[in-house]
Amino acid sequence: MKILSYQCHLLLLLSSTVLCVSTLEEELSNTIFDNFLEPLNDLFHRKDANKTYAKFSLRKPSQPEEDVCYIVPNEPDSLSNCAFNSTAKTFLVIHGWTVIGLFESWVAKLVAALYERERDANVIVVDWLDVAQNHYVVAAQHTQKVGQEIGRFIDWIEETTNVPLENVHLIGYSLGAHVAGFAGSHTTNKVGRITGLDPAGPDFEGVHARRRLSPDDANFVDVLHTFTRGSLGFSIGIQQPVGHVDIYPNGGSFQPGCNLRAALEKIANFGILAMNDAIKCEHERSIHLFIDSLLNEQDASKAYSCGSNDMFNRGMCLSCRKNRCNTVGYDVTKVRKPRSVKMFTKTRSSMPFRVYHYQLKIHVSSKMNRTEMEPSLSVSLYGTNGEAENLQLNGDERIAANKTHSFLLVTEKDLGDLLMLTFRWEESSSWTAASLLKKVSSWWSGDSAGADVRVQKIRMRVGETQKKMVFCLKDPETASLAQEVTFVKCKDDWRRLSKR
Ligand SMILES: *[C@@H]1O[C@H](CO)[C@@H](O)[C@H](O)[C@H]1NC(C)=O
Numbered sequence: 001m002k003i004l005s006y007q008c009h010l011l012l013l014l015s016s017t018v019l020c021v022s023t024l025e026e027e028l029s030n031t032i033f034d035n036f037l038e039p040l041n042d043l044f045h046r047k048d049a050n051k052t053y054a055k056f057s058l059r060k061p062s063q064p065e066e067d068v069c070y071i072v073p074n075e076p077d078s079l080s081n082c083a084f085n086s087t088a089k090t091f092l093v094i095h096g097w098t099v100i101g102l103f104e105s106w107v108a109k110l111v112a113a114l115y116e117r118e119r120d121a122n123v124i125v126v127d128w129l130d131v132a133q134n135h136y137v138v139a140a141q142h143t144q145k146v147g148q149e150i151g152r153f154i155d156w157i158e159e160t161t162n163v164p165l166e167n168v169h170l171i172g173y174s175l176g177a178h179v180a181g182f183a184g185s186h187t188t189n190k191v192g193r194i195t196g197l198d199p200a201g202p203d204f205e206g207v208h209a210r211r212r213l214s215p216d217d218a219n220f221v222d223v224l225h226t227f228t229r230g231s232l233g234f235s236i237g238i239q240q241p242v243g244h245v246d247i248y249p250n251g252g253s254f255q256p257g258c259n260l261r262a263a264l265e266k267i268a269n270f271g272i273l274a275m276n277d278a279i280k281c282e283h284e285r286s287i288h289l290f291i292d293s294l295l296n297e298q299d300a301s302k303a304y305s306c307g308s309n310d311m312f313n314r315g316m317c318l319s320c321r322k323n324r325c326n327t328v329g330y331d332v333t334k335v336r337k338p339r340s341v342k343m344f345t346k347t348r349s350s351m352p353f354r355v356y357h358y359q360l361k362i363h364v365s366s367k368m369n370r371t372e373m374e375p376s377l378s379v380s381l382y383g384t385n386g387e388a389e390n391l392q393l394n395g396d397e398r399i400a401a402n403k404t405h406s407f408l409l410v411t412e413k414d415l416g417d418l419l420m421l422t423f424r425w426e427e428s429s430s431w432t433a434a435s436l437l438k439k440v441s442s443w444w445s446g447d448s449a450g451a452d453v454r455v456q457k458i459r460m461r462v463g464e465t466q467k468k469m470v471f472c473l474k475d476p477e478t479a480s481l482a483q484e485v486t487f488v489k490c491k492d493d494w495r496r497l498s499k500r
């Protein structure tokens with residue numbers, strides 16, 4: 001039953017249409033599930049050796065949603081008829097799996113955004129809908145053939161027009177990301193760039209690099225992972241890094257605004273039918289992050305290299321030294337290291353997605369170990385351009401004495417230079433009011449006998465500006481029962497305070 005519902009999710013996720021229309025598990029197992037696992041072989045074993053899988057529509061900036069001119073391989077006239085500009089950049093937009101056999105609405109949005117940024121470009125939409133609308137397994141099996149055909153198309157364009165392949169950029173979504181990879185691996189010379197937008201996971205996770213999108217497929221391969229939450233080894237978006245730079249916005253899962261949790265609750269009530277939108281929202285978020293990067297160049301999101309999402313969530317990876325940070329989306333800096341670089345970022349729930357990342361480092365000094373402390377803290381930041389109030393500090397670990405604790409905070413707006421911050425204690429349901437007050441008092445000021453817990457300074461690093469600063473307790477004699485404590489900026493650079 002578990003496996004059954006995963007398969008069904010997959011059908012929903014990778015397409016815009018609901019295929020699992022029944023809530024009856026039995027019915028599903030008799031129909032969709034069986035078909036899903038059995039490729040429809042006869043469909044593709046036609047004798048026609050000249051069968052083509054892909055069409056190439058050069059779209060116009062004035063009609064980003066219309067297919068008005070097709071470039072036909074081996075027909076050079078079609079290039080001039082479509083006004084192909086051989087000195088401009090060329091983008092190939094490659095869609096993913098589909099049930100309805102039509103382009104989804106993001107295609108026109110991405111085309112329009114590409115033209116918005118690169119006015120003279122050739123934006124070619126690759127139409128492989130005929131294959132892509134088959135059962136997922138069948139479509140996945142044919143990504144290589146489709147890619148091969150696109151590779152031949154690129155070779156032909158290069159021979160015919162002398163376009164430098166460095167100017168060719170393939171952008172593939174979901175299954176289309178692997179199609180782009182196969183296209184790149186089949187061209188005679190390497191294309192400049194492939195962008196993988198949440199490359200599909202099923203049938204590609206863990207396979208050899210030659211059988212999926214990989215860094216070998218272009219001079220530069222960048223990837224956005226937005227739906228990598230998996231169970232039983234099954235994830236809609238591929239979890240492993242498959243490019244030179246792999247960015248996992250919000251850890252690659254639970255995209256803000258997609259409301260997956262609410263959707264899961266709905267499923268309990270309304271059946272699997274309710275799953276569609278939220279999951280599609282997360283998978284497709286990769287595309288909208290890329291569109292955002294084209295349209296909002298000035299508000300580009302930054303991503304930070306980090307060993308794990310957990311460390312990132314504690315603010316430990318906001319450095320930009322030695323290429324450790326990069327720009328999300330179109331303006332990514334081409335960094336080619338032998339191993340894929342995993343990067344992380346937080347986002348807003350809608351465009352522009354960029355947030356500001358802050359690391360807070362708090363050193364707690366105490367004579368006694370107070371490992372019982374599990375404070376629930378919120379912070380307000382005050383800067384020259386505005387303020388952000390009541391941001392939760394999330395830390396899983398307990399507060400230990402004589403230890404520096406690190407937290408990540410994000411704000412949606414640029415606060416300018418930070419001048420002041422305040423801490424507030426949040427009531428915790430597990431504590432009685434009396435014990436809470438006791439902890440509050442001992443935590444901050446050590447009013448009672450033996451209580452000595454102190455936070456003298458807070459160090460802060462801002463990811464987006466790379467500024468570092470130190471905040472000191474505004475009033476060292478802060479009232480013992482204060483639930484709010486204020487710190488003011490006291491140094492611009494924390495390095496001067498720390499040991500060299
Ligand atoms: C296949 O292509 C070749 C060469 O392009 C052509 O001569 C042949 O007639 C085509 N066959 C079919 C069935 O269209």
Ligand SMILES: *[C@@H]1O[C@H](CO)[C@@H](O)[C@H](O)[C@H]1NC(C)=O
Pocket residue numbers: 085086087088089120121
């Ligand atoms: C072709 O592209 C180049 C470079 O982007 C541009 O300078 C030129 O004006 C374009 N030509 C036409 C006919 O649009």
Ligand SMILES: *[C@@H]1O[C@H](CO)[C@@H](O)[C@H](O)[C@H]1NC(C)=O
Pocket residue numbers: 365366367368369401402
């Ligand atoms: C923390 O450090 C101070 C000063 O170095 C020391 O007196 C105190 O005992 C330490 N506390 C713990 C719990 O180790």
Ligand SMILES: *[C@@H]1O[C@H](CO)[C@@H](O)[C@H](O)[C@H]1NC(C)=O
Pocket residue numbers: 369371400
């Ligand atoms: C404080 O607690 C930590 C972790 O529980 C322990 O490693 C350390 O030895 C303790 N220090 C003192 C002075 O009790």
